[in-house]
Amino acid sequence: MFQEMLLQKYPYRMVPGLPPKRMLGADREFIESRRRALKRFINLVARHPSFWDDILVNIFLSYNSQDVQNKMRESIRGVGDEYLTTTFAAQAKDFLPADIQVQFAASRELIRNIFNSFYKLRDRAERMAARAIDNATDLMGFGKELSALGSDTTPLPSWAAHSSWGALKQALKGLSVEFTVLADKAAQQGKLEEIDVVDKLNLFLDLLQSYKDLCERHEKGVLHKHQKALHKYSLMKRQMISATVQNKEAESVEQLESRIVEQENAIMVMELRNYFSLFCLHQETQLIHIYLPLTSHILGAFVNSQIQGHKEMNQVWNELKPKLNCLFVGSSSLATPPLSPEERHFFSR
Structure with a gap:
């Protein structure tokens, strides 16, 4: 639940995955393994520059009541994700290097190899x-x-009375x-x-995996939606040209124009989100390099x-x-087995 809320609020950041649960057959080894994984999860979240002082994280780490989930839900209700709460989100493109796409591809390949x-x-x-x-x-x-x-305590036979x-x-x-x-x-x-x-x-590895997950969210999420919106816009423009050529009713053309304007606004927002996502990815890549000396x-x-x-x-x-x-040297009255050259060398040292 906490991880889902964190992703909802910070979809463009490295959110580590929670270890899997096991309702049945949770032996001691599995419990210890999950305890360590949860400790790593909390450390990564608490050390992240964007998370460490967030109210959602503070509630998760310090709230001692049974309604902690309700308290966390209240903290994110109506707040929106990081794009909506960041003042410079619409200007994110200005803070990116010109070859950001090339850098992103290279960084992703490097992290994959590491x-x-x-x-x-x-x-x-x-x-x-x-x-x-x-x-x-x-x-x-x-x-x-x-x-x-x-x-x-097995008794010795009479003939072995003088055995060692x-x-x-x-x-x-x-x-x-x-x-x-x-x-x-x-x-x-x-x-x-x-x-x-x-x-x-x-x-x-948990940190690197969260980076890989973030790259996948970027490509399958905001980038894919942006490309899909552009394709839809292209189809609508073709419809508009066709309607104009065929002299369709003015009301129909006006509706199509209105839809095109709405699509243009949606594309502009998606484009801004795409650049903000790249901006966050650029920062998260730098965070990975901060961890590399580990x-x-x-x-x-x-x-x-x-x-x-x-x-x-x-x-x-x-x-x-x-x-x-004492195992090899018997008393003078007891016979001892002959020693090999290696054994004689061993016990003479």
Whole structure:
């Protein structure tokens, strides 16, 4: 409802899309995903130069009553869209560069290419974060199996009375704790990548998508209506010429002239709206370029999360390494399996 009202008031601006709802089967993962999407939506709306101090937005963000929808409807009733409320809307053409159509086409192509690349980057970042979470699950499972081995109470047969199994069980149970720590570190890295990398990529993608939607509204909306009105005007002029040649009744000709005048006025308004739409698009394109440096922040967050995650995991693995000696070095009275050259090198370091 809020998004529809915002579009009604600002049809020539980048209005981000709301995440889809799911009435049935809304699991925890979907709820968390939608919560993040709503947060991004609110951030983009609240940061937009045309929206941030609008009464409609203020009501949506701060009104704490059940009749908030009625309150929002009242705020836009009879107000009109941005074209009608902007004092210089009719002079928008004067503020545009002469090659605005060429610039618009180039900007649209650039944003389309950026969107496609960032879409792929987001998908890969999501998979990397998911792999970190899966790695945490596997490490946790690995540790649980070690703990299960160490906690096994099955009695040993008499011939295995001098087996090293008892000592190994104690060592395995102790090592299981280390894998719990490793699992926590992997999970933390996955969450960090989701928050600092994937969410920022999604925020930028939401903005780029709203720009693409705006371009489509411009072409299928005011521009299409303007072209359609011009075509209708051309047909009416032909009818007028035909009526004059055929010496039709004066009343019929006057009605046709009146309709032509009305059409001319409608075309003039549509033309002004078309230029105002291009003016807004020009501003929104500049806003996209203001957001472009977010790329460096995203890459910085990605690199930092990788460095921090691998550093912490490396520290735990290094602390775990000397604790493995108890698994390979038995007492002098117990036989130990022969070590490979790689194992001897590993434990001699």
